[in-house]
Amino acid sequence: MDKLLTKKDLAERWQVSERTIDQYRENRIIVPVKGIPCIRYNLQYIEKIEGCIPERATLRERKLEKELEEVKKERDCFKGILQTVLAESSKIISFQEKKVV
Known part of the structure; x- marks a missing residue:
């Protein structure tokens, strides 16, 4: 079986904080092993993607892009x-104009 790394192992390997590892996972930059009850990373997968991990600025960009999408949805x-309110208001105005005439 392949060796599995903990968040702490991976943080030490990459010389980053454990919070950075959490951010990588949250932003789907790294993907933990599925089907086990705890978060672990496959060493072969990690070796394969090393060198492709973005800098912190890219993480900020991803976070901002995510926030931008949420703002666009709002x-x-x-x-x-607003369109509904305007449509309903125009009905009331139209009704009142007919009533006055």
Whole structure:
């Protein structure tokens, strides 16, 4: 069986904090082994991707891109609400104009 690394093992190997390893996992830069009850990383997989891990700036960019997508979703939701309010308001205004005439 392949050797499995803990988050601590991987942080020491890459000389980064354990929080950085968590961020890599959260941003799907690294993927832990599936099917086991704890988070472990396959050594062969790690060796294969070493040298491809982005710098911290790239992590920030990914986080900002994720936040931007969330803001866009919120914006679209608010646009829909505003369109509904405007449509309903125009019905009321139209009704009142007909009533006055």
